Amino acid sequence: MTIYAGSCHCGAVNIQLTSDKKPEEMRIGRCDCGFCRRHGARTMGDPAGSVEFRAAPSDLSRYRFALGITDYLLCARCGTYVGAIMPDQGGTIGVVAAPAAESSG
Numbered sequence: 001m002t003i004y005a006g007s008c009h010c011g012a013v014n015i016q017l018t019s020d021k022k023p024e025e026m027r028i029g030r031c032d033c034g035f036c037r038r039h040g041a042r043t044m045g046d047p048a049g050s051v052e053f054r055a056a057p058s059d060l061s062r063y064r065f066a067l068g069i070t071d072y073l074l075c076a077r078c079g080t081y082v083g084a085i086m087p088d089q090g091g092t093i094g095v096v097a098a099p100a101a102e103s104s105g
């Protein structure tokens, strides 16, 4: 397993994506919902891996719409879209916003 670390722009939200896959093997998703279109969002994840978002509760903003089951996670300080989580069969599915996982600075 490889741990890929990322963060929002200001560093208040840290992301850890754990996966057996190499970065080039990860499928980059482009969701067509209104939120993702407005953000130009691309997401990545690995169903066999795991993802963790670490932040002080006040530094993480959650946004819900439509069905209201997915939490879109944004840094409350710098506004970066860092990923989304949704319940699934007793667990939770998470995806990471690709730019937040890929970039630093």
Ligand SMILES: [Zn+2]
Pocket: 008, 009, 010, 011, 012, 013, 075, 076, 077, 078, 079, 080
């Ligand atoms: Zn931030």
